[in-house]
Amino acid sequence: MYVFRNAFLAAFLISVLCGVVGSFVVVKRISLMSGGISHAAFGGIGLGYFLRISDPLIAAIPFSVLSAIGIGVLSRRAKMSEDISIGIFWAFGMALGILLVNMTPGYAPNLLGFLFGNILLVSPDDIIMMLTLDIFVLVLISLFYEEFLAISFDEEFAKIVGIRADFFNTLLLVIIAISIIVMIKVVGVILVIAMLIIPAAICKQFTNSMKILMISSIFASLFLTITGLWLSFIYNVPSGATIVLISSCAFFLISLIRC
Amino acid sequence: MIPVMLRDVSVCFGAERVLEDINLSIGNHEFVAIIGPNGGGKTTLLNVILGLVKTSGGIVRVFGKPPEEGRKFVGYLPQRPSFDPSFPISVYEVVLMGRYRRWSLRKYTEEDMKAVENALHTVGMIDFKEKSIGILSGGQIQRVLIARALVRSPKLLLLDEPTASIDSEMQIFLYELLRKLREKMTVVIVTHDIGVVSDYVDRIVCLNRRIHYCGPPDLSEIARTYGHPVKLIDHGAHASVK
Ligand SMILES: Nc1ncnc2c1ncn2[C@@H]1O[C@H](COP(=O)(O)OP(=O)(O)OP(=O)(O)O)[C@@H](O)[C@H]1O
Numbered sequence: 001m002y003v004f005r006n007a008f009l010a011a012f013l014i015s016v017l018c019g020v021v022g023s024f025v026v027v028k029r030i031s032l033m034s035g036g037i038s039h040a041a042f043g044g045i046g047l048g049y050f051l052r053i054s055d056p057l058i059a060a061i062p063f064s065v066l067s068a069i070g071i072g073v074l075s076r077r078a079k080m081s082e083d084i085s086i087g088i089f090w091a092f093g094m095a096l097g098i099l100l101v102n103m104t105p106g107y108a109p110n111l112l113g114f115l116f117g118n119i120l121l122v123s124p125d126d127i128i129m130m131l132t133l134d135i136f137v138l139v140l141i142s143l144f145y146e147e148f149l150a151i152s153f154d155e156e157f158a159k160i161v162g163i164r165a166d167f168f169n170t171l172l173l174v175i176i177a178i179s180i181i182v183m184i185k186v187v188g189v190i191l192v193i194a195m196l197i198i199p200a201a202i203c204k205q206f207t208n209s210m211k212i213l214m215i216s217s218i219f220a221s222l223f224l225t226i227t228g229l230w231l232s233f234i235y236n237v238p239s240g241a242t243i244v245l246i247s248s249c250a251f252f253l254i255s256l257i258r259c
Numbered sequence: 260m261i262p263v264m265l266r267d268v269s270v271c272f273g274a275e276r277v278l279e280d281i282n283l284s285i286g287n288h289e290f291v292a293i294i295g296p297n298g299g300g301k302t303t304l305l306n307v308i309l310g311l312v313k314t315s316g317g318i319v320r321v322f323g324k325p326p327e328e329g330r331k332f333v334g335y336l337p338q339r340p341s342f343d344p345s346f347p348i349s350v351y352e353v354v355l356m357g358r359y360r361r362w363s364l365r366k367y368t369e370e371d372m373k374a375v376e377n378a379l380h381t382v383g384m385i386d387f388k389e390k391s392i393g394i395l396s397g398g399q400i401q402r403v404l405i406a407r408a409l410v411r412s413p414k415l416l417l418l419d420e421p422t423a424s425i426d427s428e429m430q431i432f433l434y435e436l437l438r439k440l441r442e443k444m445t446v447v448i449v450t451h452d453i454g455v456v457s458d459y460v461d462r463i464v465c466l467n468r469r470i471h472y473c474g475p476p477d478l479s480e481i482a483r484t485y486g487h488p489v490k491l492i493d494h495g496a497h498a499s500v501k
Protein backbone atom coordinates (compact mmCIF):
# COMPACT_ATOMS: atom_id res chain seq x y z
CA MET A 1 0.00 0.00 0.00
CA TYR A 2 2.80 2.32 0.87
CA VAL A 3 4.18 1.89 -2.63
CA PHE A 4 1.00 3.52 -3.83
CA ARG A 5 1.21 6.34 -1.37
CA ASN A 6 4.66 7.14 -2.74
CA ALA A 7 3.44 6.80 -6.28
CA PHE A 8 0.64 9.31 -5.65
CA LEU A 9 2.97 11.71 -3.91
CA ALA A 10 5.37 11.41 -6.83
CA ALA A 11 2.55 12.02 -9.30
CA PHE A 12 1.61 15.16 -7.41
CA LEU A 13 5.18 16.44 -7.16
CA ILE A 14 5.90 16.01 -10.86
CA SER A 15 2.52 17.48 -11.83
CA VAL A 16 3.29 20.73 -10.05
CA LEU A 17 6.41 21.10 -12.16
CA CYS A 18 4.70 19.93 -15.36
CA GLY A 19 2.20 22.72 -14.84
CA VAL A 20 4.46 25.56 -13.79
CA VAL A 21 7.66 24.85 -15.71
CA GLY A 22 5.97 23.06 -18.61
CA SER A 23 3.90 26.18 -19.28
CA PHE A 24 7.06 28.20 -19.81
CA VAL A 25 8.53 25.48 -22.04
CA VAL A 26 5.42 25.56 -24.20
CA VAL A 27 4.87 29.32 -24.48
CA LYS A 28 8.57 29.99 -24.98
CA ARG A 29 8.75 27.23 -27.59
CA ILE A 30 11.79 25.53 -26.15
CA SER A 31 10.57 21.96 -26.06
CA LEU A 32 13.35 20.80 -28.35
CA MET A 33 15.90 22.43 -26.09
CA SER A 34 14.27 20.81 -23.05
CA GLY A 35 14.46 17.46 -24.83
CA GLY A 36 18.17 18.07 -25.29
CA ILE A 37 18.60 18.84 -21.61
CA SER A 38 16.72 15.72 -20.53
CA HIS A 39 18.76 13.41 -22.72
CA ALA A 40 21.97 15.09 -21.64
CA ALA A 41 20.96 14.21 -18.07
CA PHE A 42 21.63 10.58 -18.91
CA GLY A 43 25.32 11.47 -19.05
CA GLY A 44 25.01 12.52 -15.42
CA ILE A 45 23.29 9.30 -14.49
CA GLY A 46 26.09 7.35 -16.14
CA LEU A 47 28.55 9.41 -14.16
CA GLY A 48 26.64 8.53 -11.00
CA TYR A 49 26.98 4.82 -11.75
CA PHE A 50 30.65 5.24 -12.61
CA LEU A 51 31.35 7.05 -9.33
CA ARG A 52 29.28 4.45 -7.48
CA ILE A 53 26.99 6.99 -5.93
CA SER A 54 24.13 5.12 -4.27
CA ASP A 55 21.56 7.22 -6.16
CA PRO A 56 22.99 8.07 -9.58
CA LEU A 57 20.38 10.81 -9.94
CA ILE A 58 22.27 12.88 -7.35
CA ALA A 59 25.22 13.05 -9.74
CA ALA A 60 22.85 13.96 -12.53
CA ILE A 61 21.78 17.19 -10.77
CA PRO A 62 25.02 19.18 -11.20
CA PHE A 63 25.62 17.51 -14.54
CA SER A 64 22.21 18.57 -15.89
CA VAL A 65 22.52 22.08 -14.55
CA LEU A 66 25.89 22.45 -16.26
CA SER A 67 24.62 21.01 -19.51
CA ALA A 68 21.59 23.33 -19.41
CA ILE A 69 23.94 26.29 -19.09
CA GLY A 70 26.07 24.78 -21.86
CA ILE A 71 23.14 24.34 -24.23
CA GLY A 72 21.97 27.89 -23.49
CA VAL A 73 25.34 29.49 -24.13
CA LEU A 74 26.07 27.38 -27.20
CA SER A 75 22.74 28.06 -28.87
CA ARG A 76 23.12 31.79 -28.21
CA ARG A 77 26.74 32.10 -29.26
CA ALA A 78 27.23 29.54 -31.99
CA LYS A 79 26.92 30.90 -35.49
CA MET A 80 24.53 28.21 -36.61
CA SER A 81 20.94 27.36 -36.06
CA GLU A 82 19.95 26.40 -32.57
CA ASP A 83 18.61 22.96 -33.40
CA ILE A 84 22.05 21.79 -34.50
CA SER A 85 23.71 22.41 -31.14
CA ILE A 86 20.68 20.97 -29.36
CA GLY A 87 20.81 17.80 -31.45
CA ILE A 88 24.49 17.33 -30.75
CA PHE A 89 24.07 17.87 -27.01
CA TRP A 90 21.18 15.43 -27.04
CA ALA A 91 23.28 12.58 -28.43
CA PHE A 92 26.40 13.59 -26.51
CA GLY A 93 24.70 13.06 -23.14
CA MET A 94 23.28 9.69 -24.12
CA ALA A 95 26.60 8.48 -25.56
CA LEU A 96 28.52 9.60 -22.49
CA GLY A 97 26.02 7.90 -20.21
CA ILE A 98 26.16 4.61 -22.08
CA LEU A 99 29.97 4.56 -22.11
CA LEU A 100 30.19 5.37 -18.39
CA VAL A 101 27.66 2.69 -17.48
CA ASN A 102 29.58 0.23 -19.64
CA MET A 103 32.87 1.10 -17.97
CA THR A 104 31.37 0.51 -14.54
CA PRO A 105 32.18 -3.03 -13.43
CA GLY A 106 29.26 -5.19 -12.41
CA TYR A 107 25.58 -4.76 -12.83
CA ALA A 108 23.87 -1.38 -13.21
CA PRO A 109 20.67 -1.64 -11.17
CA ASN A 110 17.62 0.30 -12.33
CA LEU A 111 19.16 1.40 -15.61
CA LEU A 112 15.91 0.77 -17.45
CA GLY A 113 14.08 2.67 -14.74
CA PHE A 114 16.15 5.75 -15.49
CA LEU A 115 15.55 5.40 -19.20
CA PHE A 116 11.82 4.75 -19.12
CA GLY A 117 10.76 5.51 -15.56
CA ASN A 118 9.02 3.42 -12.95
CA ILE A 119 6.74 5.27 -10.60
CA LEU A 120 6.31 2.20 -8.39
CA LEU A 121 10.00 2.20 -7.55
CA VAL A 122 9.92 5.72 -6.10
CA SER A 123 11.32 5.50 -2.55
CA PRO A 124 10.68 7.77 0.45
CA ASP A 125 14.16 9.20 -0.09
CA ASP A 126 13.23 10.00 -3.67
CA ILE A 127 10.11 11.77 -2.43
CA ILE A 128 12.18 13.94 -0.11
CA MET A 129 14.56 14.84 -2.93
CA MET A 130 11.66 15.58 -5.28
CA LEU A 131 9.94 17.73 -2.68
CA THR A 132 13.11 19.72 -2.02
CA LEU A 133 13.67 20.36 -5.72
CA ASP A 134 9.99 21.23 -6.22
CA ILE A 135 10.17 23.87 -3.53
CA PHE A 136 13.43 25.22 -4.93
CA VAL A 137 11.91 25.59 -8.39
CA LEU A 138 8.67 27.14 -7.12
CA VAL A 139 10.53 29.70 -5.02
CA LEU A 140 12.68 30.73 -7.99
CA ILE A 141 9.70 31.04 -10.31
CA SER A 142 7.61 33.03 -7.88
CA LEU A 143 10.52 35.37 -7.11
CA PHE A 144 11.20 36.06 -10.78
CA TYR A 145 7.81 35.47 -12.36
CA GLU A 146 7.64 38.90 -14.02
CA GLU A 147 11.11 38.48 -15.47
CA PHE A 148 10.42 35.00 -16.82
CA LEU A 149 7.11 36.15 -18.28
CA ALA A 150 8.74 39.14 -19.96
CA ILE A 151 11.63 37.22 -21.54
CA SER A 152 9.23 34.54 -22.72
CA PHE A 153 6.84 37.01 -24.30
CA ASP A 154 9.17 39.55 -25.87
CA GLU A 155 12.86 39.23 -25.17
CA GLU A 156 13.83 42.42 -26.97
CA PHE A 157 11.40 44.53 -24.98
CA ALA A 158 12.42 42.76 -21.76
CA LYS A 159 16.00 43.89 -22.37
CA ILE A 160 14.92 47.45 -22.95
CA VAL A 161 13.03 47.69 -19.67
CA GLY A 162 16.17 46.51 -17.91
CA ILE A 163 15.80 42.76 -17.56
CA ARG A 164 19.02 40.78 -17.97
CA ALA A 165 17.57 38.49 -20.60
CA ASP A 166 20.63 36.25 -21.00
CA PHE A 167 20.78 35.62 -17.28
CA PHE A 168 17.09 34.80 -16.96
CA ASN A 169 17.10 32.64 -20.08
CA THR A 170 19.90 30.59 -18.56
CA LEU A 171 18.17 30.47 -15.18
CA LEU A 172 15.02 29.18 -16.86
CA LEU A 173 17.01 26.40 -18.53
CA VAL A 174 18.52 25.49 -15.16
CA ILE A 175 15.02 25.32 -13.68
CA ILE A 176 13.98 23.07 -16.55
CA ALA A 177 16.99 20.84 -15.92
CA ILE A 178 16.06 20.50 -12.25
CA SER A 179 12.44 19.77 -13.08
CA ILE A 180 13.58 17.06 -15.45
CA ILE A 181 15.61 15.45 -12.67
CA VAL A 182 12.50 15.40 -10.49
CA MET A 183 10.53 13.68 -13.24
CA ILE A 184 13.12 11.12 -14.35
CA LYS A 185 12.24 8.49 -11.72
CA VAL A 186 8.65 8.54 -12.91
CA VAL A 187 8.82 8.77 -16.69
CA GLY A 188 12.52 8.36 -17.50
CA VAL A 189 15.04 10.32 -19.54
CA ILE A 190 13.56 9.36 -22.88
CA LEU A 191 9.93 10.11 -22.13
CA VAL A 192 10.27 13.04 -19.76
CA ILE A 193 9.91 15.70 -22.42
CA ALA A 194 6.42 14.45 -23.23
CA MET A 195 5.19 15.03 -19.69
CA LEU A 196 6.80 18.44 -19.56
CA ILE A 197 4.96 19.71 -22.61
CA ILE A 198 1.73 17.75 -23.03
CA PRO A 199 -0.34 19.11 -20.10
CA ALA A 200 0.53 22.71 -20.94
CA ALA A 201 0.06 22.10 -24.67
CA ILE A 202 -3.43 20.80 -23.95
CA CYS A 203 -4.42 23.63 -21.62
CA LYS A 204 -2.96 26.39 -23.79
CA GLN A 205 -5.79 25.79 -26.22
CA PHE A 206 -8.31 26.96 -23.62
CA THR A 207 -6.87 30.02 -21.93
CA ASN A 208 -5.29 33.39 -22.55
CA SER A 209 -3.76 33.75 -19.13
CA MET A 210 -0.39 32.40 -18.11
CA LYS A 211 -1.46 31.87 -14.51
CA ILE A 212 -4.56 29.91 -15.48
CA LEU A 213 -2.42 27.93 -17.89
CA MET A 214 -0.07 26.93 -15.09
CA ILE A 215 -2.79 25.94 -12.66
CA SER A 216 -4.90 24.03 -15.17
CA SER A 217 -1.81 22.21 -16.45
CA ILE A 218 -1.07 21.00 -12.93
CA PHE A 219 -4.51 19.42 -12.75
CA ALA A 220 -4.32 18.04 -16.27
CA SER A 221 -0.98 16.47 -15.48
CA LEU A 222 -2.25 15.02 -12.22
CA PHE A 223 -5.23 13.50 -13.99
CA LEU A 224 -3.11 12.03 -16.80
CA THR A 225 -0.43 10.67 -14.49
CA ILE A 226 -2.85 8.98 -12.14
CA THR A 227 -4.95 7.56 -14.96
CA GLY A 228 -1.78 6.16 -16.55
CA LEU A 229 -0.62 4.77 -13.23
CA TRP A 230 -3.94 3.05 -12.65
CA LEU A 231 -4.01 1.53 -16.16
CA SER A 232 -0.43 0.33 -15.90
CA PHE A 233 -1.32 -1.35 -12.63
CA ILE A 234 -4.44 -3.08 -13.98
CA TYR A 235 -2.76 -4.34 -17.14
CA ASN A 236 0.65 -4.85 -15.54
CA VAL A 237 2.50 -2.75 -18.13
CA PRO A 238 5.34 -0.18 -17.64
CA SER A 239 4.00 2.94 -15.91
CA GLY A 240 6.15 5.59 -17.62
CA ALA A 241 5.19 4.47 -21.10
CA THR A 242 1.53 4.14 -20.16
CA ILE A 243 1.40 7.65 -18.70
CA VAL A 244 3.02 9.11 -21.81
CA LEU A 245 0.74 7.15 -24.15
CA ILE A 246 -2.39 8.27 -22.30
CA SER A 247 -1.17 11.87 -22.32
CA SER A 248 -0.29 11.85 -26.02
CA CYS A 249 -3.66 10.36 -26.91
CA ALA A 250 -5.41 13.00 -24.80
CA PHE A 251 -3.45 15.68 -26.63
CA PHE A 252 -4.27 14.29 -30.09
CA LEU A 253 -7.92 13.89 -29.22
CA ILE A 254 -8.36 17.38 -27.79
CA SER A 255 -6.42 19.02 -30.62
CA LEU A 256 -8.58 17.20 -33.15
CA ILE A 257 -11.80 18.23 -31.44
CA ARG A 258 -10.63 21.84 -31.21
CA CYS A 259 -9.82 22.21 -34.88
CA MET B 260 22.20 65.06 -19.81
CA ILE B 261 21.68 65.05 -23.54
CA PRO B 262 19.28 62.24 -24.55
CA VAL B 263 21.19 60.92 -27.55
CA MET B 264 24.78 61.45 -28.58
CA LEU B 265 26.30 59.47 -31.43
CA ARG B 266 29.85 60.13 -32.56
CA ASP B 267 31.42 58.50 -35.63
CA VAL B 268 29.21 55.48 -35.21
CA SER B 269 29.32 52.71 -37.77
CA VAL B 270 27.61 49.33 -37.90
CA CYS B 271 28.49 46.31 -40.01
CA PHE B 272 26.52 43.13 -40.54
CA GLY B 273 29.13 40.70 -41.78
CA ALA B 274 30.92 42.45 -44.61
CA GLU B 275 28.07 44.84 -45.27
CA ARG B 276 28.41 48.31 -43.81
CA VAL B 277 24.94 49.45 -42.87
CA LEU B 278 25.71 52.66 -41.00
CA GLU B 279 28.74 54.84 -41.50
CA ASP B 280 30.06 58.04 -39.88
CA ILE B 281 26.90 58.71 -37.95
CA ASN B 282 27.20 61.90 -35.93
CA LEU B 283 23.99 62.97 -34.30
CA SER B 284 22.97 64.67 -31.11
CA ILE B 285 19.36 64.96 -30.04
CA GLY B 286 18.51 67.42 -27.30
CA ASN B 287 15.90 67.51 -24.58
CA HIS B 288 12.32 67.98 -25.77
CA GLU B 289 13.34 67.78 -29.37
CA PHE B 290 11.01 66.15 -31.89
CA VAL B 291 13.01 64.47 -34.65
CA ALA B 292 11.91 62.41 -37.64
CA ILE B 293 14.22 59.93 -39.35
CA ILE B 294 13.42 59.27 -42.97
CA GLY B 295 15.13 57.30 -45.70
CA PRO B 296 14.66 54.49 -48.19
CA ASN B 297 13.97 50.89 -47.20
CA GLY B 298 17.15 49.29 -45.97
CA GLY B 299 18.64 52.72 -45.27
CA GLY B 300 19.47 51.77 -41.69
CA LYS B 301 16.73 53.58 -39.75
CA THR B 302 15.72 50.62 -37.61
CA THR B 303 19.37 49.76 -37.10
CA LEU B 304 20.02 53.30 -35.86
CA LEU B 305 17.26 52.96 -33.26
CA ASN B 306 18.69 49.61 -32.24
CA VAL B 307 22.08 51.28 -31.76
CA ILE B 308 20.49 53.80 -29.41
CA LEU B 309 18.85 50.92 -27.54
CA GLY B 310 22.06 48.92 -27.35
CA LEU B 311 20.50 46.02 -29.21
CA VAL B 312 23.09 45.90 -31.98
CA LYS B 313 26.84 46.04 -31.60
CA THR B 314 28.52 49.00 -33.24
CA SER B 315 31.76 48.42 -35.06
CA GLY B 316 33.12 51.81 -34.09
CA GLY B 317 32.25 55.13 -32.51
CA ILE B 318 30.67 56.28 -29.29
CA VAL B 319 27.03 55.96 -28.27
CA ARG B 320 25.68 57.77 -25.22
CA VAL B 321 22.09 57.76 -24.05
CA PHE B 322 21.54 60.27 -21.27
CA GLY B 323 25.30 60.31 -20.87
CA LYS B 324 25.48 56.56 -20.28
CA PRO B 325 26.19 53.52 -22.42
CA PRO B 326 22.94 52.43 -24.12
CA GLU B 327 22.53 49.31 -21.93
CA GLU B 328 22.16 51.62 -18.94
CA GLY B 329 20.53 54.59 -20.61
CA ARG B 330 17.79 52.54 -22.25
CA LYS B 331 15.79 52.29 -19.06
CA PHE B 332 14.68 55.87 -19.73
CA VAL B 333 13.54 54.96 -23.22
CA GLY B 334 10.11 53.99 -24.51
CA TYR B 335 10.27 51.99 -27.74
CA LEU B 336 7.85 50.91 -30.41
CA PRO B 337 9.36 48.26 -32.69
CA GLN B 338 8.62 48.30 -36.40
CA ARG B 339 7.32 44.76 -36.22
CA PRO B 340 6.04 43.06 -33.10
CA SER B 341 8.57 40.43 -32.06
CA PHE B 342 6.31 38.11 -30.10
CA ASP B 343 4.25 35.01 -30.68
CA PRO B 344 0.61 36.05 -31.20
CA SER B 345 -0.64 32.84 -29.60
CA PHE B 346 1.05 33.72 -26.29
CA PRO B 347 -1.47 33.45 -23.43
CA ILE B 348 -1.42 37.06 -22.31
CA SER B 349 -3.95 39.89 -22.19
CA VAL B 350 -3.63 43.37 -23.64
CA TYR B 351 -3.53 44.75 -20.10
CA GLU B 352 -0.63 42.50 -19.09
CA VAL B 353 1.34 43.41 -22.21
CA VAL B 354 1.12 47.10 -21.41
CA LEU B 355 1.84 46.45 -17.73
CA MET B 356 5.22 45.02 -18.73
CA GLY B 357 6.15 48.52 -19.78
CA ARG B 358 6.06 49.48 -16.08
CA TYR B 359 8.67 46.90 -15.09
CA ARG B 360 11.21 48.08 -12.56
CA ARG B 361 14.07 46.07 -11.20
CA TRP B 362 14.48 45.62 -7.45
CA SER B 363 10.91 46.33 -6.52
CA LEU B 364 9.42 43.82 -4.13
CA ARG B 365 5.77 44.37 -4.98
CA LYS B 366 6.24 44.22 -8.70
CA TYR B 367 3.37 46.45 -9.76
CA THR B 368 1.66 49.16 -7.69
CA GLU B 369 -1.69 50.96 -7.85
CA GLU B 370 0.09 53.72 -9.69
CA ASP B 371 1.35 51.31 -12.34
CA MET B 372 -2.14 50.02 -12.91
CA LYS B 373 -3.52 53.52 -13.25
CA ALA B 374 -0.79 54.35 -15.75
CA VAL B 375 -1.72 51.30 -17.81
CA GLU B 376 -5.39 52.30 -17.88
CA ASN B 377 -4.44 55.82 -18.93
CA ALA B 378 -2.14 54.62 -21.68
CA LEU B 379 -4.83 52.28 -23.02
CA HIS B 380 -7.29 55.17 -22.94
CA THR B 381 -4.91 57.36 -24.85
CA VAL B 382 -4.61 54.92 -27.73
CA GLY B 383 -8.31 54.06 -27.63
CA MET B 384 -7.84 50.43 -26.63
CA ILE B 385 -9.27 50.44 -23.12
CA ASP B 386 -12.25 48.32 -24.17
CA PHE B 387 -9.86 45.59 -25.23
CA LYS B 388 -7.86 45.38 -22.04
CA GLU B 389 -9.01 41.89 -21.06
CA LYS B 390 -8.74 40.51 -24.60
CA SER B 391 -5.87 38.25 -25.51
CA ILE B 392 -3.21 39.86 -27.66
CA GLY B 393 -3.57 37.21 -30.37
CA ILE B 394 -7.07 38.18 -31.49
CA LEU B 395 -6.23 41.83 -32.25
CA SER B 396 -5.83 43.21 -35.76
CA GLY B 397 -2.46 44.56 -36.92
CA GLY B 398 -3.41 48.17 -36.27
CA GLN B 399 -4.84 47.35 -32.86
CA ILE B 400 -1.62 45.58 -31.88
CA GLN B 401 0.28 48.66 -33.05
CA ARG B 402 -1.85 50.83 -30.75
CA VAL B 403 -1.29 48.50 -27.79
CA LEU B 404 2.45 48.59 -28.38
CA ILE B 405 2.35 52.38 -28.54
CA ALA B 406 0.61 52.28 -25.14
CA ARG B 407 3.35 49.97 -23.86
CA ALA B 408 5.98 52.47 -24.96
CA LEU B 409 4.13 55.43 -23.43
CA VAL B 410 3.29 53.79 -20.13
CA ARG B 411 6.88 53.98 -18.93
CA SER B 412 6.69 57.80 -18.93
CA PRO B 413 9.99 57.66 -20.78
CA LYS B 414 12.35 60.58 -21.16
CA LEU B 415 13.06 59.51 -24.72
CA LEU B 416 10.45 57.98 -26.98
CA LEU B 417 11.60 56.01 -30.04
CA LEU B 418 8.87 55.04 -32.48
CA ASP B 419 9.71 52.93 -35.52
CA GLU B 420 7.06 53.61 -38.17
CA PRO B 421 4.24 54.12 -35.67
CA THR B 422 1.74 55.06 -38.34
CA ALA B 423 2.50 52.12 -40.62
CA SER B 424 -0.68 50.14 -39.96
CA ILE B 425 -3.01 52.50 -38.14
CA ASP B 426 -5.94 54.31 -39.74
CA SER B 427 -5.72 57.94 -40.81
CA GLU B 428 -7.84 59.24 -37.94
CA MET B 429 -5.52 57.63 -35.42
CA GLN B 430 -2.48 58.88 -37.33
CA ILE B 431 -3.51 62.49 -36.97
CA PHE B 432 -4.40 61.83 -33.35
CA LEU B 433 -0.99 60.25 -32.79
CA TYR B 434 0.89 63.22 -34.26
CA GLU B 435 -1.15 65.61 -32.12
CA LEU B 436 -0.39 63.43 -29.11
CA LEU B 437 3.33 63.45 -29.87
CA ARG B 438 3.20 67.23 -30.17
CA LYS B 439 1.85 67.32 -26.61
CA LEU B 440 4.22 64.65 -25.30
CA ARG B 441 7.33 66.43 -26.45
CA GLU B 442 6.72 69.00 -23.72
CA LYS B 443 7.68 66.20 -21.35
CA MET B 444 10.10 64.10 -23.40
CA THR B 445 12.28 63.81 -26.46
CA VAL B 446 10.56 62.13 -29.39
CA VAL B 447 12.27 60.37 -32.30
CA ILE B 448 10.14 58.76 -34.96
CA VAL B 449 10.98 56.81 -38.07
CA THR B 450 8.47 57.49 -40.79
CA HIS B 451 7.84 57.62 -44.48
CA ASP B 452 5.11 60.27 -44.47
CA ILE B 453 7.41 63.27 -44.70
CA GLY B 454 4.61 65.50 -45.86
CA VAL B 455 2.63 65.14 -42.64
CA VAL B 456 5.50 64.89 -40.26
CA SER B 457 7.19 68.07 -41.39
CA ASP B 458 4.33 70.06 -39.85
CA TYR B 459 5.20 68.67 -36.47
CA VAL B 460 8.92 68.03 -36.11
CA ASP B 461 11.86 70.32 -35.38
CA ARG B 462 14.32 68.35 -37.40
CA ILE B 463 14.45 65.76 -40.12
CA VAL B 464 17.30 63.29 -40.50
CA CYS B 465 17.66 61.69 -43.93
CA LEU B 466 19.44 58.40 -43.53
CA ASN B 467 20.78 56.13 -46.19
CA ARG B 468 23.80 54.44 -44.69
CA ARG B 469 25.11 57.92 -43.90
CA ILE B 470 23.25 60.96 -42.72
CA HIS B 471 22.55 62.86 -45.94
CA TYR B 472 20.57 65.66 -44.44
CA CYS B 473 19.98 66.80 -40.91
CA GLY B 474 18.07 70.01 -40.32
CA PRO B 475 14.71 71.74 -40.29
CA PRO B 476 11.91 70.16 -42.31
CA ASP B 477 12.55 72.12 -45.46
CA LEU B 478 11.20 69.88 -48.20
CA SER B 479 12.97 71.44 -51.15
CA GLU B 480 16.27 71.26 -49.34
CA ILE B 481 15.67 67.62 -48.51
CA ALA B 482 14.70 66.83 -52.07
CA ARG B 483 17.94 68.34 -53.31
CA THR B 484 20.20 66.39 -50.98
CA TYR B 485 18.23 63.28 -51.72
CA GLY B 486 18.74 63.67 -55.43
CA HIS B 487 15.11 63.02 -56.28
CA PRO B 488 11.76 64.61 -55.47
CA VAL B 489 10.24 64.03 -52.06
CA LYS B 490 7.15 62.51 -53.65
CA LEU B 491 9.28 59.59 -54.69
CA ILE B 492 10.57 59.00 -51.18
CA ASP B 493 7.03 59.23 -49.94
CA HIS B 494 6.06 56.58 -52.42
CA GLY B 495 8.56 54.18 -50.84
CA ALA B 496 6.40 54.12 -47.75
CA HIS B 497 3.84 51.84 -49.27
CA ALA B 498 6.37 49.27 -50.31
CA SER B 499 7.61 48.90 -46.74
CA VAL B 500 4.22 48.46 -45.14
CA LYS B 501 3.58 44.76 -44.98
N1 LIG C 1 20.33 41.33 -38.16
C1 LIG C 1 20.77 41.69 -39.39
N2 LIG C 1 21.68 40.94 -40.01
C2 LIG C 1 22.15 41.27 -41.22
N3 LIG C 1 21.75 42.36 -41.92
C3 LIG C 1 20.84 43.15 -41.34
C4 LIG C 1 20.28 42.86 -40.06
N4 LIG C 1 19.41 43.83 -39.74
C5 LIG C 1 19.40 44.68 -40.78
N5 LIG C 1 20.25 44.29 -41.76
C6 LIG C 1 20.51 44.99 -43.01
O1 LIG C 1 20.79 46.33 -42.67
C7 LIG C 1 20.22 47.21 -43.60
C8 LIG C 1 19.42 48.25 -42.89
O2 LIG C 1 18.30 47.66 -42.29
P1 LIG C 1 17.25 48.49 -41.45
O3 LIG C 1 16.25 47.53 -40.92
O4 LIG C 1 17.96 49.35 -40.49
O5 LIG C 1 16.56 49.39 -42.57
P2 LIG C 1 15.39 50.44 -42.45
O6 LIG C 1 15.94 51.75 -42.82
O7 LIG C 1 14.74 50.34 -41.11
O8 LIG C 1 14.40 49.93 -43.58
P3 LIG C 1 12.79 49.92 -43.63
O9 LIG C 1 12.35 51.24 -44.15
O10 LIG C 1 12.50 48.86 -44.64
O11 LIG C 1 12.29 49.58 -42.28
C9 LIG C 1 19.43 46.35 -44.57
O12 LIG C 1 20.17 46.24 -45.76
C10 LIG C 1 19.32 45.02 -43.90
O13 LIG C 1 19.39 44.00 -44.84
Ligand SMILES: [Mg+2]
Nearest residue numbers: 301302303338
Ligand atom coordinates in the same frame (compact mmCIF):
# COMPACT_ATOMS: atom_id res chain seq x y z
MG1 LIG D 1 12.97 49.76 -40.43
